[in-house]
Amino acid sequence: GIQVEQSPPDLILQEGANSTLRCNFSDSVNNLQWFHQNPWGQLINLFYIPSGTKQNGRLSATTVATERYSLLYISSSQTTDSGVYFCAVEGNYGQNFVFGPGTRLSVLP
Amino acid sequence: EPEVTQTPSHQVTQMGQEVILRCVPISNHLYFYWYRQILGQKVEFLVSFYNNEISEKSEIFDDQFSVERPDGSNFTLKIRSTKLEDSAMYFCASSLGLGDEQFFGPGTRLTVL
Numbered sequence: 001g002i003q004v005e006q007s008p009p010d011l012i013l014q015e016g017a018n019s020t021l022r023c024n025f026s027d028s029v030n031n032l033q034w035f036h037q038n039p040w041g042q043l044i045n046l047f048y049i050p051s052g053t054k055q056n057g058r059l060s061a062t063t064v065a066t067e068r069y070s071l072l073y074i075s076s077s078q079t080t081d082s083g084v085y086f087c088a089v090e091g092n093y094g095q096n097f098v099f100g101p102g103t104r105l106s107v108l109p
Numbered sequence: 110e111p112e113v114t115q116t117p118s119h120q121v122t123q124m125g126q127e128v129i130l131r132c133v134p135i136s137n138h139l140y141f142y143w144y145r146q147i148l149g150q151k152v153e154f155l156v157s158f159y160n161n162e163i164s165e166k167s168e169i170f171d172d173q174f175s176v177e178r179p180d181g182s183n184f185t186l187k188i189r190s191t192k193l194e195d196s197a198m199y200f201c202a203s204s205l206g207l208g209d210e211q212f213f214g215p216g217t218r219l220t221v222l
Binding site: 033035041042050088096100101 | 142144146151152153154157165167198200202207208209210211212213215216218
């Protein structure tokens with residue numbers, strides 16, 4: 001099945017810094033989504049982005065499907081951005097999401 | 110904005126007991142999913158459901174698990190005889206079609222004692 005890797009596994013930032021999180025996947029995808037898991041365990045959907053670029057406030061994401069990677073950019077980070085960020089992909093022949101292992105982000109005041 | 114809801118938010122049960130986790134997907138969605146996340150680990154796919162039948166399931170989804178859409182709105186996950194290792198957060202999701210955005214519920218945290 002499709003493999004998903006995320007880097008870095010852990011990231012510590014000072015408030016106000018920018019960061020880039022990466023997701024690599026091993027095959028063509030129909031769907032790719034980025035999630036933020038908050039301290040209560042809820043998965044907050046950030047982007048539905050199987051290809052192209054999207055922006056939402058301080059967050060933006062780019063997926064280059066032909067090169068099998070996606071990037072999540074966080075600018076001017078805030079302490080509330082802390083948590084685990086997951087990338088999940090749905091392969092062309094599958095009906096389920098495969099989640100990456102996540103990037104744990106800690107933003108320090 | 111329509112959302113996926115799940116009940117209960119937290120369920121505590123004794124090992125060997127049956128539990129039913131409930132989900133109300135978004136009303137016009139056709140595909141329904143269950144995922145689980147053991148504490149500190151990544152989210153894992155359990156099962157997908159379409160047209161009133163299971164369309165795909167993972168190795169985790171063994172005979173102890175079953176899913177049902179008992180009416181036009183609810184989607185349930187039943188664990189027949191819970192084990193300690195079933196303790197996890199269980200997420201329900203729904204989508205309009207294959208490859209479409211999946212919308213996740215807030216999760217049910219299951220604790221098996």
